[in-house]
Amino acid sequence: MPDDIAKPHRAEGFATRLTHAGRSSTHSHGFVNPAVHRGSTVLHPDCVSRREFGKDRFNRVMTYGTQGGPTQYALEDAICEIEGGTRCVLVGTGLAAVTVPLMAFLKAGDHCLMPDSVYGPGRNIATGLMAGYGIETTFYDPVIGEAEIAALMRPNTKVVYTESPGSHTFELQDIPAIARAAHAKGAKVLMDNTWGIHHFMPFEHGVDVSIQALTKYVAGHSDVLLGSITTRSEEDYVTIRTAAGQMGHFAAPDDCWLALRGARTMAVRLKHQEEAGLAVARWFEGRPEVLRVLHPGLPSHPQHALFKRDFTGSCSLFGVVFDPRYTEAEIFRFIDGLALFGIGASWGGFESLALPTTGFVTRTATNPDLGGFTARFHIGLEDVGDLIADLEQGLATLPK
Numbered sequence: 001m002p003d004d005i006a007k008p009h010r011a012e013g014f015a016t017r018l019t020h021a022g023r024s025s026t027h028s029h030g031f032v033n034p035a036v037h038r039g040s041t042v043l044h045p046d047c048v049s050r051r052e053f054g055k056d057r058f059n060r061v062m063t064y065g066t067q068g069g070p071t072q073y074a075l076e077d078a079i080c081e082i083e084g085g086t087r088c089v090l091v092g093t094g095l096a097a098v099t100v101p102l103m104a105f106l107k108a109g110d111h112c113l114m115p116d117s118v119y120g121p122g123r124n125i126a127t128g129l130m131a132g133y134g135i136e137t138t139f140y141d142p143v144i145g146e147a148e149i150a151a152l153m154r155p156n157t158k159v160v161y162t163e164s165p166g167s168h169t170f171e172l173q174d175i176p177a178i179a180r181a182a183h184a185k186g187a188k189v190l191m192d193n194t195w196g197i198h199h200f201m202p203f204e205h206g207v208d209v210s211i212q213a214l215t216k217y218v219a220g221h222s223d224v225l226l227g228s229i230t231t232r233s234e235e236d237y238v239t240i241r242t243a244a245g246q247m248g249h250f251a252a253p254d255d256c257w258l259a260l261r262g263a264r265t266m267a268v269r270l271k272h273q274e275e276a277g278l279a280v281a282r283w284f285e286g287r288p289e290v291l292r293v294l295h296p297g298l299p300s301h302p303q304h305a306l307f308k309r310d311f312t313g314s315c316s317l318f319g320v321v322f323d324p325r326y327t328e329a330e331i332f333r334f335i336d337g338l339a340l341f342g343i344g345a346s347w348g349g350f351e352s353l354a355l356p357t358t359g360f361v362t363r364t365a366t367n368p369d370l371g372g373f374t375a376r377f378h379i380g381l382e383d384v385g386d387l388i389a390d391l392e393q394g395l396a397t398l399p400k
């Protein structure tokens with residue numbers, strides 16, 4: 001039976017590890033799954049033992065609800081297993097997982113490098129709160145190499161932020177090259193690894209801190225908001241945990257329990273969705289209405305060589321650039337007419353989604369023009385044939 005002692009899971013397959021990750025007989029009284037421990041107050045037998053109460057192999061001490069408890073610990077351990085990291089801090093949203101490490105590693109007078117293709121709200125904190133606190137951010141072309149990143153480094157550059165592929169535009173970054181340039185000047189490398197979950201092992205490519213919107217594939221059912229910040233070193237964990245604590249960040253036990261339940265089936269979902277996503281992306285690529293498909297797993301992607309070098313597979317989120325002869329109104333009508341694709345933000349759930357992205361992409365260092373109206377597609381767990389039939393009837397409504 002799994003217990004609190006780390007088992008040598010590494011040699012086993014991903015699905016096997018996901019089945020066992022974070023399961024502790026100590027806290028679940030023998031039940032397969034951990035209980036949901038809701039609570040603010042933790043009662044202690046006496047004043048002295050209060051200091052060490054519940055201390056586990058990571059020195060996590062249960063003194064108050066904000067410190068987390070068994071439900072959060074179980075998910076933290078599972079995320080470390082998925083990301084290949086040492087320690088994990090859970091926060092209430094994926095966005096908080098973006099902002100907390102930035103605030104933890106940067107202070108007034110520091111400089112930050114951020115890819116121009118960063119998730120929009122990540123740009124917002126850089127140009128908003130961070131700028132207000134005297135932290136300067138330079139947005140860089142996401143596809144630049146080691147020498148160009150090195151040239152952007154300043155003595156006060158403390159964080160090089162990365163996200164690969166970029167939100168909406170799907171450029172892949174040369175993470176090992178960026179990490180070499182950053183580490184040569186003593187900066188931390190942060191990465192939003194939500195798209196690459198399981199298929200990109202951040203700490204094997206030089207990343208110091210890996211960010212996940214657990215909202216997406218880990219929760220997997222579009223019913224939870226949650227984020228994780230995983231570190232390679234104990235020292236970085238302490239820096240982030242301290243900042244998260246000072247700002248009062250917390251991950252609710254019910255949400256952690258749901259995310260853990262999602263993680264149990266994630267290997268199967270990811271496998272299905274990878275294949276389904278590629279099938280639909282390839283189908284789009286063969287259509288005369290489509291200018292190009294933005295999917296790193298397709299040979300047509302400009303950084304496909306990086307994909308083959310660094311990723312073991314892809315998730316089911318990609319972009320479609322329509323032929324420039326189509327207007328926004330025509331593409332809106334096509335999307336509105338789809339029966340099986342919901343129109344909405346987020347992704348990673350069991351259901352397929354379509355979202356217009358033209359007009360929602362901010363770029364200040366690179367050209368945002370992709371050549372035509374663009375939409376983002378998330379492929380869920382439906383039968384691929386049904387999805388393609390739906391898209392086919394939708395495209396038939398477009399003028400030839």
Ligand SMILES: *Cc1c(COP(=O)(O)O)cnc(C)c1O
Binds near residue numbers: 098194
């Ligand atoms: C959705 C998303 C986030 C934020 O997650 P939320 O839980 O919605 O706050 C962060 N990064 C990327 C790349 C995302 O797609």
